[in-house]
Amino acid sequence: xxxxxxxxxxxxxxxxxxxxxxxxxxxxxxxxxxxxxxxxxxxxxxxxxxxxxxxxxxxxxxxxxxxxxxxxxxxxxxxxxxxxxxxxxxxxxxxxxxxxxxxxxxxxxxxxxxxxxxxxxxxxxxxxxxxxxxxxxxxxxxxxxxxxxxx
Amino acid sequence: xxxxxxxxxxxxxxxxxxxxxxxxxxxxxxxxxxxxxxxxxxxxxxxxxxxxxxxxxxxxxxxxxxxxxxxxxxxxxxxxxxxxxxxxxxxxxxxxxxxxxxxxxxxxxxxxxxxxxxxxxxxxxxxxxxxxxxxxxxxxxxxxxxxxxxxxxxxxxxxxxxxxxxxxxxxxxxxxxxxxxxxxxxxxxxxxxxxxxxxxxxxxxxxxxxxxxxxxxxxxxxxxxxxxxxxxxxxxxxxxxxxxxxxxxxxxxxxxxxxxxxxxxxxxxxxxxxxxxxxxxxxxxxxxxxxxxxxxxxxxxxxxxxxxxxxxxxxxxxxxxxxxxxxxxxxxxxxxxxxxxxxxxxxxxxxxxxxxxxxxx
Amino acid sequence: xxxxxxxxxxxxxxxxxxxxxxxxxxxxxxxxxxxxxxxxxxxxxxxxxxxxxxxxxxxxxxxxxxxxxxxxxxxxxxxxxxxxxxxxxxxxxxxxxxxxxxxxxxxxxxxxxxxxxxxxxxxxxxxxxxxxxxxxxxxxxxxxxxxxxxxxxxxxxxxxxxxxxxxxxxxxxxxxxxxxxxxxxxxxx
Numbered sequence: 001x002x003x004x005x006x007x008x009x010x011x012x013x014x015x016x017x018x019x020x021x022x023x024x025x026x027x028x029x030x031x032x033x034x035x036x037x038x039x040x041x042x043x044x045x046x047x048x049x050x051x052x053x054x055x056x057x058x059x060x061x062x063x064x065x066x067x068x069x070x071x072x073x074x075x076x077x078x079x080x081x082x083x084x085x086x087x088x089x090x091x092x093x094x095x096x097x098x099x100x101x102x103x104x105x106x107x108x109x110x111x112x113x114x115x116x117x118x119x120x121x122x123x124x125x126x127x128x129x130x131x132x133x134x135x136x137x138x139x140x141x142x143x144x145x146x147x148x149x150x151x
Numbered sequence: 152x153x154x155x156x157x158x159x160x161x162x163x164x165x166x167x168x169x170x171x172x173x174x175x176x177x178x179x180x181x182x183x184x185x186x187x188x189x190x191x192x193x194x195x196x197x198x199x200x201x202x203x204x205x206x207x208x209x210x211x212x213x214x215x216x217x218x219x220x221x222x223x224x225x226x227x228x229x230x231x232x233x234x235x236x237x238x239x240x241x242x243x244x245x246x247x248x249x250x251x252x253x254x255x256x257x258x259x260x261x262x263x264x265x266x267x268x269x270x271x272x273x274x275x276x277x278x279x280x281x282x283x284x285x286x287x288x289x290x291x292x293x294x295x296x297x298x299x300x301x302x303x304x305x306x307x308x309x310x311x312x313x314x315x316x317x318x319x320x321x322x323x324x325x326x327x328x329x330x331x332x333x334x335x336x337x338x339x340x341x342x343x344x345x346x347x348x349x350x351x352x353x354x355x356x357x358x359x360x361x362x363x364x365x366x367x368x369x370x371x372x373x374x375x376x377x378x379x380x381x382x383x384x385x386x387x388x389x390x391x392x393x394x395x396x397x398x399x400x401x402x403x404x405x406x407x408x409x410x411x412x413x414x415x416x417x418x419x420x421x422x423x424x425x426x427x428x429x430x431x432x433x434x435x436x437x438x439x440x441x442x443x444x445x446x447x448x449x450x451x452x453x454x455x456x457x458x459x460x461x462x463x464x465x466x467x468x469x470x471x472x473x474x475x476x477x478x479x480x481x482x483x484x485x486x487x488x489x490x491x492x493x494x495x496x497x498x499x500x501x502x503x504x505x506x507x508x509x510x511x512x
Numbered sequence: 513x514x515x516x517x518x519x520x521x522x523x524x525x526x527x528x529x530x531x532x533x534x535x536x537x538x539x540x541x542x543x544x545x546x547x548x549x550x551x552x553x554x555x556x557x558x559x560x561x562x563x564x565x566x567x568x569x570x571x572x573x574x575x576x577x578x579x580x581x582x583x584x585x586x587x588x589x590x591x592x593x594x595x596x597x598x599x600x601x602x603x604x605x606x607x608x609x610x611x612x613x614x615x616x617x618x619x620x621x622x623x624x625x626x627x628x629x630x631x632x633x634x635x636x637x638x639x640x641x642x643x644x645x646x647x648x649x650x651x652x653x654x655x656x657x658x659x660x661x662x663x664x665x666x667x668x669x670x671x672x673x674x675x676x677x678x679x680x681x682x683x684x685x686x687x688x689x690x691x692x693x694x695x696x697x698x699x700x701x
Contacts, residue, residue, distance in 0.1 A: 008392050016382070016395030042518040043593075044525065048239035049205065050385060050396060053326065054426045055244045056340055057405065058305060060319030062244045063326045063341035065348055066204035066428055068383065070239055070396055074518060074593075082518060084390060088383075088397025089207065129251060130298055136253050137296030139269040143261060240572050240596065331573065388592040389518070 017121045018098035023091045033116035045073040045092035071095040081106045188212035197429025203229025204349040243384045252379040265303035306375040316420040347438045350469030358459045359440035367444045367457030374407035404435040413451035517589035520553035532568040539691040544649045544658030546690045555586035561684035572596040579610025609636040612663035629676040642685035651696040665700040
């Protein structure tokens with residue numbers, strides 16, 4: 001693993017996309033992207049809870065809100081790259097695919113993975129966010145003045 | 152005398168089998184799928200996640216199905232499951248200012264930047280039963296508009312700029328966690344907020360309503376209510392940086408409350424805060440009112456003895472799983488306890504009859 | 513973080529952690545008894561037994577103190593991935609690990625409160641030798657008497673006098689471990 005080479009920000013972006021992706025969509029894209037490489041487990045997939053925190057008044061002191069389910073794993077490819085998967089929910093196959101993509105994104109298959117998995121996930125997410133924002137926009141109130149008192 | 156008895160096992164097995172059959176209902180009616188519950192009973196799913204204190208819509212749907220729609224029973228199932236999860240860590244405090252809002256309204260500023268966005272609300276329905284829903288029809292399609300590009304600023308930030316509202320002290324202290332340490336009173340505000348966000352909706356609503364009716368009145372306006380998705384970020388020690396681990400829908404309510412000022416504070420507005428899993432606005436507004444009522448001490452207000460000002464009363468009774476556990480246990484066998492009570496009453500009656508007889512003689 | 517920090521955890525967590533927990537429990541329940549454990553490989557100087565205990569008993573909610581000698585970067589990295597415990601000073605620690613002298617002063621650790629005597633530290637003491645010889649142990653969990661090669665006796669006597677407050681100890685040496693809870697009485701022979 002060499003974080004500086006791949007750039008932390010770029011890695012944060014793809015790990016976030018992999019975490020938020022619907023499991024079935026990631027599975028379909030990953031399968032279409034070629035053969036999954038062999039790997040050793042550094043941490044077998046495990047499901048646990050992450051305590052979510054908020055802030056009083058949105059900006060004040062932190063408080064615990066409740067947990068969300070998260071599944072994580074870590075693996076090493078035969079070529080040496082280490083991939084980490086942290087995904088929302090309880091799907092162990094999702095975490096494994098996320099870790100495989102994370103590892104492949106650090107090796108020679110990076111550009112192929114980016115084109116076949118990461119960018120399609122980003123586009124699908126942006127499209128669904130746009131669609132929701134468009135529905136919200138339709139419910140925005142446009143006030144207009146009916147009568148204005150003159151005295 | 153203590154009598155140990157056996158024999159309920161077969162009856163319990165049979166009860167469980169009948170429960171399973173009743174849960175399924177008439178087999179000629181198609182069985183509900185978890186996806187149907189998750190998509191079409193989504194507000195029930197949200198309530199189970201909020202009070203079960205675990206964000207996982209598929210699990211909440213399963214719990215609702217298993218509990219035959221009894222939401223407190225479903226919450227119980229989620230709480231029990233939650234205890235089996237290893238705690239992987241905690242998130243960074245969520246940035247609700249970055250929320251992608253489905254709904255965002257303010258009752259205090261008509262022309263709030265970002266606008267009044269109604270979202271999928273019941274507010275303007277006529278509450279007339281819609282018999283068309285009784286028949287299957289085509290899936291409805293929502294209208295669309297031009298999506299807003301800019302983020303939605305926080306309403307209280309405007310008031311804060313003029314110093315008209317009390318500031319929230321930013322803090323990075325590790326908050327107490329009632330799921331790890333037993334509750335201790337007095338509780339600080341982070342602990343109160345944790346208890347309220349997982350508290351029973353009906354109880355928190357009732358407490359909030361009592362403040363509106365005069366038991367600890369605090370003159371609230373809904374400064375802002377927003378519902379939408381926020382990303383959850385967490386620091387990953389083995390990576391040495393933060394990553395996004397998912398996305399949750401939250402409801403946030405901030406009330407603006409009148410405050411007359413005290414010896415140390417000028418007259419200004421104060422705040423109550425609600426933040427709840429899912430689309431759960433009744434709960435979030437209630438939480439904000441109760442949060443504000445419980446802040447009487449730090450704001451130098453008078454304790455008028457209202458139930459909603461009594462921290463221990465509110466926090467100790469807001470949890471429906473604790474409450475139902477204690478309440479429902481009294482229907483389970485108490486044969487021995489009752490036997491001793493029975494004997495005591497008989498003895499007292501014998502004593503009383505004896506002295507009455509003596510008095511008559 | 514170097515990749516060797518990422519290996520050396522349990523391969524089959526549920527089974528190995530359950531076995532290790534049973535050994536840890538037995539050791540504490542029967543003070544002086546010695547148990548062999550396996551499944552962990554941490555960077556030097558952490559012994560196998562100490563690594564197994566940390567994997568089994570610690571997580572992100574158990575503040576851990578690394579005494580001098582154990583406070584190495586390699587070990588910190590290994591712990592960050594496999595255990596996740598926040599590293600703290602002696603006073604805040606729920607677990608502390610190191611040699612007996614490195615852990616000194618032994619009065620610096622949490623011994624619990626009257627309401628919550630469990631809010632106290634568990635010391636994991638790394639030893640170069642561990643055998644059923646030396647200090648005589650008596651008390652709960654010991655039918656008649658047991659013997660254990662303790663680094664000293666006086667500190668344990670002082671600790672036992674504070675009961676129900678006090679700390680509890682594991683001793684680790686290679687792949688073997690033993691324990692001494694605060695309830696055990698110790699006598700030098």
